Amino acid sequence: MLISEVGPRDGLQNCAATMPLDIKKKWIAAEAAAGVTEIEVGSFVSRKLLPQMADTGDVVEFAKTIPGLTVAVLVPNMRGAEAAVAAGAHKVTLPLSVSETHSLKNIRRTHDQVIDEARAIAEYFSGLPADERPHFEGSLSTAFGCTLEGPIELSTILRLAERLLEAGCDEIGVSDTTGYGDPASIRTMIREVRGVVGDDKLQGVHLHNTRGLGLANALAAFEEGITTFDSSLGGLGGCPTAPGASGNIVTEDLVFMFESMGVATGIDLEKLLKCREIVAAGVPDEELYGFLPRAGLPLGFVGAG
Amino acid sequence: MLISEVGPRDGLQNCAATMPLDIKKKWIAAEAAAGVTEIEVGSFVSRKLLPQMADTGDVVEFAKTIPGLTVAVLVPNMRGAEAAVAAGAHKVTLPLSVSETHSLKNIRRTHDQVIDEARAIAEYFSGLPADERPHFEGSLSTAFGCTLEGPIELSTILRLAERLLEAGCDEIGVSDTTGYGDPASIRTMIREVRGVVGDDKLQGVHLHNTRGLGLANALAAFEEGITTFDSSLGGLGGCPTAPGASGNIVTEDLVFMFESMGVATGIDLEKLLKCREIVAAGVPDEELYGFLPRAGLPLGFVGAG
Numbered sequence: 001m002l003i004s005e006v007g008p009r010d011g012l013q014n015c016a017a018t019m020p021l022d023i024k025k026k027w028i029a030a031e032a033a034a035g036v037t038e039i040e041v042g043s044f045v046s047r048k049l050l051p052q053m054a055d056t057g058d059v060v061e062f063a064k065t066i067p068g069l070t071v072a073v074l075v076p077n078m079r080g081a082e083a084a085v086a087a088g089a090h091k092v093t094l095p096l097s098v099s100e101t102h103s104l105k106n107i108r109r110t111h112d113q114v115i116d117e118a119r120a121i122a123e124y125f126s127g128l129p130a131d132e133r134p135h136f137e138g139s140l141s142t143a144f145g146c147t148l149e150g151p152i153e154l155s156t157i158l159r160l161a162e163r164l165l166e167a168g169c170d171e172i173g174v175s176d177t178t179g180y181g182d183p184a185s186i187r188t189m190i191r192e193v194r195g196v197v198g199d200d201k202l203q204g205v206h207l208h209n210t211r212g213l214g215l216a217n218a219l220a221a222f223e224e225g226i227t228t229f230d231s232s233l234g235g236l237g238g239c240p241t242a243p244g245a246s247g248n249i250v251t252e253d254l255v256f257m258f259e260s261m262g263v264a265t266g267i268d269l270e271k272l273l274k275c276r277e278i279v280a281a282g283v284p285d286e287e288l289y290g291f292l293p294r295a296g297l298p299l300g301f302v303g304a305g
Numbered sequence: 306m307l308i309s310e311v312g313p314r315d316g317l318q319n320c321a322a323t324m325p326l327d328i329k330k331k332w333i334a335a336e337a338a339a340g341v342t343e344i345e346v347g348s349f350v351s352r353k354l355l356p357q358m359a360d361t362g363d364v365v366e367f368a369k370t371i372p373g374l375t376v377a378v379l380v381p382n383m384r385g386a387e388a389a390v391a392a393g394a395h396k397v398t399l400p401l402s403v404s405e406t407h408s409l410k411n412i413r414r415t416h417d418q419v420i421d422e423a424r425a426i427a428e429y430f431s432g433l434p435a436d437e438r439p440h441f442e443g444s445l446s447t448a449f450g451c452t453l454e455g456p457i458e459l460s461t462i463l464r465l466a467e468r469l470l471e472a473g474c475d476e477i478g479v480s481d482t483t484g485y486g487d488p489a490s491i492r493t494m495i496r497e498v499r500g501v502v503g504d505d506k507l508q509g510v511h512l513h514n515t516r517g518l519g520l521a522n523a524l525a526a527f528e529e530g531i532t533t534f535d536s537s538l539g540g541l542g543g544c545p546t547a548p549g550a551s552g553n554i555v556t557e558d559l560v561f562m563f564e565s566m567g568v569a570t571g572i573d574l575e576k577l578l579k580c581r582e583i584v585a586a587g588v589p590d591e592e593l594y595g596f597l598p599r600a601g602l603p604l605g606f607v608g609a610g
Contacts, residue, residue, distance in 0.1 A: 150605025180603040182565030183524050211603070212558040212596030213565070215521040219488050253517040260487030260518070291517030298485040298516070300455025 001258055001265050002038060002228040003251060004204065005031055007279070008059065009040040009074055010248055011236030015283050018052045023282035025062045028069075030278055031233065034271035036251075038070040039063060040093070040230070044080035060087035076107055081121040084134060092125075093137040093173065094118055096164060098157045099146030115163050122168020138164035139173035139206065143189060145180035157189070158196045165197050171204070172197050176217065179210025179247070183220035190224040204228030207249050209235060209289075214249040215257050222263070229254060234276055234288030250290040252276075259303035269303060306563055306570050307343060307533040308556060309509065310336055312584070313364065314345040314379055315553055316541030320588050323357045328587035330367045333374075335583055336538065339576035341556075343375040344368065345398070345535070349385035365392035381412055386426040389439060397430075398442040398478065399423055401469060403462045404451030420468050427473025443469035444478035444511065448494060450485035462494070463501045470502050476509070477502050481522065484515025484552070488525035495529040509533030512554055514540060514594075519554040520562050527568070534559060539581050539593030555595040557581075564608035574608060 008028060012019055019027075028039055041063045042056030056073060063071040072091035075081045084092045096114045097103040103114060118138055125133050140161060145151045161172050174189055181189075186205070194202050205221045207214055207230070218229055232248035255267045269292075276288055313333060317324055324332075333344055346368045347361030361378060368376040377396035380386045389397045401419045402408040408419060423443055430438050445466060450456045466477050479494055486494075491510070499507050510526045512519055512535070523534055537553035560572050574597075581593055 145603055145605065147604055150603075178603070179600065182562060184566035210596065210600045211561060212555070213520060213562055215518060216524045216562060219521045219524055250517070256516060257487060257518055257521060261489035291515065295484065295515045298450055298455070298483070299452055300450065 001263050002204075003036060003255055003265050003267060004038040004040060004072065004228055004230045005036050005233060005251055006040040006206070006230045006248065007232035007234070007236045007251070009042050009053070010230075011232040011234075012052050012283070013043060013050050014237030014247060015052060015286050017283050017285055019282040021055045021058055023278060024055070024059050027233075027275060027278045027282065028059070028063050029066060030275045031272070032066045032069045034275060035265070035267040036272075037068060037266065038072060038091070038228075040072040040074060043074035043076075044083040045076055057083065057087045060084075060089050064088050075121075077117055078120050078124065081124060085125075085128065085132060088132070089134050091137065092121075092134040093139050094121060094169075095139045095141045095175070096160060097141045097146070097177075098152045098160055099142045099149045101148045102142050102146045105148065111160060115160075115167050118164055118169060119167040126168065135171070136169050137171045137173050137204075138167070138169035139175050140164075140193070141175040141177045143174045143181075144176045144185055145178055147178050151180075154192060158192055161193050162196050165201060172202050173204050173206060174202065175206040176208050179208040179213070181207065181217050182213055183216050186217045186220045187224050190221060190226060199225065202226075204230065206230040208247050209249045210247060215253060218249060218254060218257070222258075233272075234279055234290055234293075236279060236283070236286060236288065252290045252292045256292045256297075260301075262304045264304035269297065306568050308341060308560055308570050308572060309343040309345060309377065309533055309535045310341050310538060310556055311345040311511070311535045311553065312537035312539070312541045312556070314347050314358070315535070316537040316539075317357050317588070318348060318355050319542030319552060320357060320591050322588050322590055324587040326360045326363055328583060329360070329364050332538075332580060332583045332587065333364070333368050334371060335580045336577070337371045337374045339580060340570070340572035341577075342373060342571065343377060343396070345377040345379060348379035348381075349388040350381055362388065362392045365389075365394050369393050380426075382422055383425050383429065386429060390430075390433065390437060393437070394439050396442065397426075397439040398444050399426060399474075400444045400446045400480070401465060402446045402451070402482075403457045403465055404447045404454045406453045407447050407451045410453065416465060420465075420472050423469055423474060424472040431473065440476065441474050442476045442478050442509075443472070443474035444480050445469075445498075446480040446482045448479045448486075449481045449490055450483055452483050456485075459497060463497055466498050467501050470506060477507050478509045478511060479507065480511035481513050482511075484513040484518070486512065486522050487518055488521050491522045491525045492529050495526060495531060504530065509535065511535040513552050514554045515552060520558060523554060523559060523562070527563075538577075539584055539595055539598075541584060541588070541591060541593065557595045557597045561597045561602075565606075567609045569609035574602065
């Protein structure tokens with residue numbers, strides 16, 4: 001079971017304030033010390049659009065000094081991919097919104113244009129020496145429905161998954177960007193996408209908790225054989241379209257669910273909970289979410305060890 | 306799929322303020338109009354201990370005028386059972402805390418004493434004319450662990466389930482009073498208890514959301530074949546031991562999960578969401594929980610019909 005912390009990227013880029021670089025470093029180091037082995041530390045995007053991510057190169061450089069940590073980043077295009085390689089990221093994710101309306105509105109690109117970009121990035125990566133070549137994930141965002149288009153045709157999603165793989169992605173991810181997924185649709189999507197790309201090419205899901213189904217959806221995905229789960233410490237970032245509602249799944253609650261079930265995450269919950277203080281200090285105006293942090297561990301709790 | 310609303314009982318008895326009788330009636334009528342077919346409307350307990358429940362007789366009398374509504378109440382003892390019959394409740398639940406420490410602290414009774422009370426109540430009920438005889442549930446509370454004792458031996462729990470049935474209960478319920486359950490322990494408990502009492506005698510679970518696992522636990526229980534789920538509108542009542550943390554599962558979120566999955570609850574979500582205004586007006590100092598109420602229904606959402 002791999003818990004991939006996305007707070008420093010997906011969390012912080014939805015915060016109004018910019019977390020100082022030294023606090024980002026402290027946060028990443030503390031989570032790694034708690035046993036988190038993969039962290040999406042930032043995204044290589046326009047500094048003008050997302051000043052919160054302007055120091056991603058420095059963050060990657062620091063994170064790479066932590067032994068055993070997989071350092072992941074998000075990139076929207078080739079320029080970002082080049083910056084990721086220059087910084088030495090281990091894993092690069094390129095999102096493709098399966099809602100073309102959303103894709104056009106968000107990054108002003110059609111599906112064809114994003115697939116072309118994926119192909120160009122994959123070719124660029126394949127020309128690099130093996131020790132500089134990042135793992136390349138193509139992520140299907142708004143997979144469970146779009147706030148502009150509503151539900152997207154399954155056939156469209158499956159064709160895009162196929163095309164991302166053909167373009168050269170090592171792996172396909174599925175993202176419930178809008179929090180529209182439910183346990184049944186999560187199961188169906190995983191089976192269908194795996195049917196097209198193969199089980200080994202879909203290992204991870206990025207689920208949101210916008211409508212409270214985050215953990216139930218994670219449970220359904222786990223039961224379908226998914227082994228990598230994105231989540232954010234304190235559910236950081238919230239959901240800009242729904243004030244007061246958490247966007248990302250809360251890492252603390254997700255780890256608690258798996259450990260309670262006897263599924264080892266390798267993460268020390270007490271240490272993980274302490275990381276909240278760092279984040280609270282780094283973005284003091286942001287609300288931190290989570291049930292476990294308020295209720296505490298059950299009396300006599302034993303994790304999966 | 307039966308959603309059993311417990312807010313007027315489990316929710317209100319954990320509120321500091323007492324909801325006026327006319328607002329209780331308005332709430333119950335509005336939820337029934339939204340399609341909720343079973344409501345635990347109150348408990349017959351000491352007025353001194355729980356003044357919030359002092360008007361339960363009047364509430365039952367009113368609720369019984371709503372066609373098609375199953376009117377449920379909680380009772381701690383024979384005296385409560387007699388009051389329930391006098392008022393005409395359709396369903397009576399007697400809780401038995403599987404933690405004897407908790408039972409002694411909470412109602413000053415040993416397991417043997419509670420079993421004796423269950424037997425006396427069952428005998429009393431069986432002597433009533435069929436149309437006055439309530440359905441009698443024995444509910445195993447703190448089944449997933451106690452805040453005083455920690456986890457309780459499974460063999461103890463199974464023996465108590467067996468004894469409640471022998472004493473004359475029509476049905477056994479399982480309650481995660483403390484929010485200690487997880488999807489794996491929920492599955493195990495349902496299988497084990499059903500192994501002792503029979504599948505048809507365990508149809509319902511009462512789950513809490515104290516540590517955020519409420520809906521994931523409900524999903525696991527559903528997949529084990531459970532058909533009745535307790536929940537509380539707005540998660541009302543919270544958890545007195547964990548300020549800011551919801552106690553009960555939020556009815557709105559639970560209904561949303563099932564309806565999203567294509568599992569019909571018979572409940573109209575838009576109408577259900579409107580009931581929150583009544584509750585907010587009735588206990589203005591209480592926090593109402595829930596993700597769906599903040600985020601709203603997904604674009605293009607179609608329930609199970």
